Amino acid sequence: MASIARSSFRLRSVTRVPTARTITTTPHLRAAAKPFFADEPAGPKLATTIPGPKNKAATAELDKVFDVRSLNMLTDYSKSVGNYIADLDGNVLLDVYAQIASIPVGYNNPHLTKVAQSPEMTTALINRPALGNFPSADWANILNTGILKVAPKGLDQVFTAMAGSDANETAYKAAFMYYRQLQRGGPEKEFTEEELQTTMTNQAPGSPQLSIMSFKSAFHGRLFGSLSTTRSKPIHKLDIPAFDWPQAPFPTLKYPLEEHAQENAQEEQRCLQEAERLIKEWHNPVAAVIVEPIQSEGGDNHASPAFFRGLREITKRNNVLFIVDEVQTGVGATGKFWAHDHWNLETPPDMVTFSKKAQTAGYYYGNPALRPNKPYRQFNTWMGDPARALIFRGIIEEIERLNLVEHTAQTGEYLYSGLQRLAEKYPEHLQNLRGKGQGTFIAWDTPKRDEFLGKAKSVGVNIGGSGVNAIRLRPMLIFQQHHADILLESIEKIIKQL
């Protein structure tokens, strides 16, 4: 499939006959639609109120053995296709939430189907290696043609992991080991007897009281180390012991940006100054700073490239590592493969973590000194999953074949313009529209956020929120202009009901 030229998308005109329940959208808006998925429906379809009877019954079954209180919708993946997600009752929704921003190239993507049915996949599934000890002979090739093919500029190494939380935590571990190595005076310095003994009782100096600095409203995961850097909502953190680590303020920008340029620049300066002060003064020395290019769970909070360049400067000046958490922003959604590609950094980040749309996880790095000085310091049984690494490779192939990063940049512009028009028309319902020039990674605030989300399915879209007041759009990379038209019309329908 990699040999198929970009121009030969399997096109099919939208000939699906709308049923009474198919949601119609203004026809002229969709004339130019050339769907990436030949069998994608022409639009959402509502068969019942949601949840319908079959979904309710199946949910009750699942509830017996699995916590369903966070359940959004039991899904019939066999009937989901491209941008459309289906339930058991025959409802089919345009999905701009995409498994919490983790489906890049559509449900039942034909190329991924081939990858899933390949002999390589079979062996990866049934002969799961302990990658640190017994990698398959083609592991280097899988990395080089997949995960590492899209490595951020300047970073040519990877430590593979399972999901975002452990990707971040292993990056933190690398940072702590590196920091202590610098303190000791180099990789060849041996641990002291005191260190060897104290670490067995979790005490310094063997288990030092160092820290990772993160930002207010940040989200970096929910395991114990990552949760100590997560500052999104109390419900994510309550009752769980945490490390005494610092949080810097993240800029609160005013929108539209062009009307608040000076104010926003001052706000970013204030945050940078406070970040540097914390690095210098925090009682548990800071080994690394971690930041999301766009704070996602925390409410889709943006900052300017200048802010991130400033942060990079501060970390260099203070000899702490700079970790960019691209778990949600990475893999094309912002119109660049990595969101930090927007920043024009002079030196690359020390580590970049990834997961979600990659369908696997890990951290990239470039500096060889970030490989711990001895084996088995950064190690676990599986260290990721080659099956999921193969899926990521298939995703990369599909992104290249369809030029999906550039495509997403363009679709994002189109979608943003449409939202701007809606924001002018309904200023009370679309506040602080943000994400211009960031692909389809777009959000806005609305005072009736939960009500808005509650009505979305009834007009045929699956959509998510972030933070307290934000609607976040997280369409797949195969989201096209004709989907944007449906989405814009749906948003207007919801607003009219509020």
Add this chain to the structure above:
Amino acid sequence: MASIARSSFRLRSVTRVPTARTITTTPHLRAAAKPFFADEPAGPKLATTIPGPKNKAATAELDKVFDVRSLNMLTDYSKSVGNYIADLDGNVLLDVYAQIASIPVGYNNPHLTKVAQSPEMTTALINRPALGNFPSADWANILNTGILKVAPKGLDQVFTAMAGSDANETAYKAAFMYYRQLQRGGPEKEFTEEELQTTMTNQAPGSPQLSIMSFKSAFHGRLFGSLSTTRSKPIHKLDIPAFDWPQAPFPTLKYPLEEHAQENAQEEQRCLQEAERLIKEWHNPVAAVIVEPIQSEGGDNHASPAFFRGLREITKRNNVLFIVDEVQTGVGATGKFWAHDHWNLETPPDMVTFSKKAQTAGYYYGNPALRPNKPYRQFNTWMGDPARALIFRGIIEEIERLNLVEHTAQTGEYLYSGLQRLAEKYPEHLQNLRGKGQGTFIAWDTPKRDEFLGKAKSVGVNIGGSGVNAIRLRPMLIFQQHHADILLESIEKIIKQL
């Protein structure tokens, strides 16, 4: 394949013509061999010294992008079959390490191949759900016919995870939430304003200074929370900040057990008393105790069922939760499906964690109060991987079809007897033989441990160590008497070279 009766294993007599390099074993010992795998080789085969030239070259390639210092052997999984692992140079070894105890039913198991190539697997691979929000409609069925079919007695719920570390950490989180809920007076009690505020700065009371108690030499994982309970070796812990959590002594038993019954019982009593004292007195209150049925990474340290029953009593008496970490011991290797089945507990553990041979991970629980009182408290994007849950289901089917738990109990007895004979013959090289009645989960100490392991491949076996002096056997569940014969002869060959 599930319809094939147990008696109809695909048998094939061992007719493979030995080449000059095939390692020969005493023929009479293997007369009764009825291999589970028709195409399994008759014995190990050495084509080169190990590592051979192809493996060396491929390792150098991998080293450019991936840390290979912990590499044991680059593996050709396409040529590995059943109990035998192959490298690139044509060497084929009897594998009693099995990807750090994580391969249960053999390389290239035909039934798992079918599972991997099923339509269900394809959809699980390409439409990866956010399980907490959008589980597939058949997720309840996948759980009930797989993970939950083998749930430990008394535990009918599961929270799914990715690997052992996060399985343990999510269990810890459940324990902390439960502990605080008891303190508050029930699930309906609301968080205080102070809790909501302090948790955002990682301070008590919102982020309370509670603890999980583990045991000396324990291994529970390498992320920040799990690593704080891991006490195996300094190299696992050095330079990583840790929580100030307590460790109780784990019994140091003397072997042979029957000659030291009274002493060992006293040692276990001493450890139990100290465990209870720590629970009562530790400055960071203990929410849960976690223990491995057999301390694996820490050196294959055993304790008696009476010890574990005593520990269960102590946890109940002191209102702390009892978590059994079955990551390495679970899924049949000890001759019971779960190692804690050997204990005859009066009340089940509060949580049991699993991974490795399950090829997926999570924790089982039974008490409904261990579901946190609000949604999104125990949550993450993927919450496991249905693709790996399908593999576990296939493994369970294969275990049932071949009656592999009972089989492993029997093979273990046979193997243990053989090792006992070797221990009598070479007492200096096989000390503290342990694991009697524990299936093939057998280990011994030897003063020249690393030398022993270094020679193993040259006689055709892949074998691992644990702790400082131990050789640990971790064969697959399809390990048979004829494999045991080869292993016993190989061990003797190594000993003769020491």
